[in-house]
Amino acid sequence: MRLYQTLRPLIFRVDPEQAHSLTIAALRAMPKRHAPAFAPELASTVAGLRFPSPVGLAAGFDKHGEVAGAMLALGFGSVEVGTVTPQPQPGNFRPRLFRLPEDEAVINRFGFNSHGQAEASERLRKRDGQMGIVGVNIGANKDSADRIADYADGIRGMAPVADYLTVNISSPNTPGLRQLQDEGALRELLAAVRDARSAAGPPNGSRLPPVFLKVAPDLGEAEPAQIVRAAIDHGIDALIVSNTTVSRPPLRSRHAGESGGLSGAPLKPLALHALRRFRAASGGQLPLIGAGGIGSAGDAWERIRAGASLVQLYSAMIYQGPGVARRIADGLAERVRRAGFHSIAEAVGTE
Numbered sequence: 034m035r036l037y038q039t040l041r042p043l044i045f046r047v048d049p050e051q052a053h054s055l056t057i058a059a060l061r062a063m064p065k066r067h068a069p070a071f072a073p074e075l076a077s078t079v080a081g082l083r084f085p086s087p088v089g090l091a092a093g094f095d096k097h098g099e100v101a102g103a104m105l106a107l108g109f110g111s112v113e114v115g116t117v118t119p120q121p122q123p124g125n126f127r128p129r130l131f132r133l134p135e136d137e138a139v140i141n142r143f144g145f146n147s148h149g150q151a152e153a154s155e156r157l158r159k160r161d162g163q164m165g166i167v168g169v170n171i172g173a174n175k176d177s178a179d180r181i182a183d184y185a186d187g188i189r190g191m192a193p194v195a196d197y198l199t200v201n202i203s204s205p206n207t208p209g210l211r212q213l214q215d216e217g218a219l220r221e222l223l224a225a226v227r228d229a230r231s232a233a234g235p236p237n238g239s240r241l242p243p244v245f246l247k248v249a250p251d252l253g254e255a256e257p258a259q260i261v262r263a264a265i266d267h268g269i270d271a272l273i274v275s276n277t278t279v280s281r282p283p284l285r286s287r288h289a290g291e292s293g294g295l296s297g298a299p300l301k302p303l304a305l306h307a308l309r310r311f312r313a314a315s316g317g318q319l320p321l322i323g324a325g326g327i328g329s330a331g332d333a334w335e336r337i338r339a340g341a342s343l344v345q346l347y348s349a350m351i352y353q354g355p356g357v358a359r360r361i362a363d364g365l366a367e368r369v370r371r372a373g374f375h376s377i378a379e380a381v382g383t384e
Contacts, residue, residue, distance in 0.1 A: 037354025086110025301326025330364020
């Protein structure tokens with residue numbers, strides 16, 4: 034933490050997207066290390082997968098499946114790669130990533146820049162499966178004539194190399210994508226996803242990877258219940274709540290007016306409210322994963338008590354450094370003990 038705080042002013046002088054590329058290059062060059070051991074109280078089983086810690090890395094950092102092992106070694110209990118699209122695409126024009134240090138926030142409008150399914154699949158096929166849980170976040174190509182078919186292709190193509198798959202229909206940076214959250218379109222999509230997963234077959238004779246659905250925080254009053262019903266009906270294994278927001282709470286940064294998805298600390302109240310809405314709509318029938326504005330053990334504990342079985346973060350790492358995941362995990366273990374629980378799973382939904 035102290036070292037990163039010393040280096041942060043230098044890092045922040047570099048264009049944010051360039052700084053991210055340099056970080057990925059540095060992580061790729063690091064010698065391989067084993068994943069750390071976590072307190073046993075932090076382990077839990079979600080969607081049939083054993084997570085050693087509930088603190089995962091959200092999609093968006095390791096877009097192309099280059100450094101999943103390195104991030105697990107740095108203290109994340111799981112890593113979500115992507116978003117990966119069927120065909121390579123450059124994404125939106127630069128600049129498309131903005132730091133808002135005064136707000137501990139980030140705005141991005143990447144637009145699913147991806148090296149494509151084939152490259153990500155080849156990288157992930159070579160990874161050490163013993164290191165930990167690696168999921169793959171899949172999306173549709175911007176110019177696709179059939180986005181539902183793109184998701185089906187993503188399921189079939191990435192199922193053999195993923196511990197779980199996330200269907201991302203909640204990015205605000207691909208025009209029209211969020212319309213797939215509408216009930217009719219969502220049911221058509223999830224039916225195609227279910228059929229594609231069945232057709233893919235389990236890799237190496239093992240079980241089929243579970244499928245998660247990532248939703249937006251900017252939803253109407255009736256939408257959480259509609260999404261939950263559709264997810265349960267089509268065998269979705271968990272919901273990730275939530276993606277970035279297109280809304281703009283009061284911000285101090287000069288970049289506040291940039292278009293794109295807002296993440297980081299200002300997203301926290303909205304994402305927490307969305308999580309509570311989905312918990313109420315699901316009644317605990319569907320596992321929830323909390324994301325958006327999580328930057329401390331207190332934030333993570335609040336999401337868990339509000340109904341999240343797992344949490345994910347990314348923006349906090351930009352402001353606190355790569356050790357944030359391990360610090361949050363250690364803080365959660367302490368809270369579990371103080372509350373008198375035997376495991377983190379006992380705390381889920383106890384607020």
